[in-house]
Ligand SMILES: NC(=O)C1=CN([C@@H]2O[C@H](COP(=O)(O)OP(=O)(O)OC[C@H]3O[C@@H](n4cnc5c(N)ncnc54)[C@H](OP(=O)(O)O)[C@@H]3O)[C@@H](O)[C@H]2O)C=CC1
């Protein structure tokens with residue numbers, strides 16, 4: 001499902017052209033707008049975070065019976081947006097580190113393999129979360145059920161608040177951040193986010209998060225984070241849903257998050273319409 005009718009008609013006619021390390025694959029799919037969508041077992045919300053509310057509202061007619069909705073988007077508050085439309089027991093949330101770029105008009109360029117970690121938004125949804133894991137693994141997505149998925153979502157937000165924001169400010173792919181300065185700024189954002197999450201009772205795993213950051217710096221050197229892709233295409237970024245939500249939570253808890261907040265301000269200064 002998409003909002004762009006021209007793109008939908010190309011995808012419907014020619015399929016999605018997926019380029020990965022094994023070559024090019026053409027995947028035929030039914031492509032349609034939300035109003036033409038058939039009843040579904042699982043809806044995956046994969047817009048940018050600022051479009052979550054409108055996208056999920058457009059599929060409200062699918063939120064019946066046991067139909068579930070899963071977000072693997074970056075940022076905080078996407079699952080909450082889904083839960084305004086779907087019953088909380090049918091909301092699944094998680095994160096992914098699969099790196100990919102949209103290759104217009106109907107292509108996707110994948111830059112290496114990745115994983116998915118997902119869990120239930122409400123304890124009543126844990127069995128459904130397991131079924132979603134099995135479904136994604138039938139498509140070799142490297143999915144795992146994570147009963148502490150809120151911590152994983154905050155860890156991903158910390159990762160993105162550091163690397164996506166820095167990469168966007170510097171106009172450099174991930175490999176360009178692999179300097180002592182880049183690592184030090186990323187480490188400060190990670191520590192600030194851990195402190196904010198702790199005030200909400202969320203225990204982030206600092207060692208795991210630093211290891212993921214190291215892995216990205218070493219292995220995803222050519223990847224342009226989605227925020228940088230948005231900036232280069234002249235689109236608004238997800239800065240409010242990532243750094244912005246961390247800073248908002250820090251303020252609510254009465255603690256400082258100066259590095260995360262400064263990166264947010266620098267990214268906002270370059271948003272479309274600001275200059
Ligand atoms: N790219 C990556 O490698 C990764 C991305 N993510 C996260 O995944 C999410 C999606 O990212 P990505 O795929 O890169 O984003 P893109 O911007 O490439 O794709 C989002 C698509 O959603 C469309 N869209 C906008 N509004 C609606 C709507 N109301 N209904 C249906 N479709 C809509 C957009 O259309 P239009 O272009 O016309 O606006 C666009 O085609 C983001 O949260 C991102 O941070 C997470 C991990 C990796």
Ligand SMILES: CC(C)(CO)C(=O)C(=O)O
Nearest residue numbers: 096097098099225226227
């Ligand atoms: C690909 C990945 C995991 C790292 O940059 C990402 O989340 C993004 O690009 O937004």
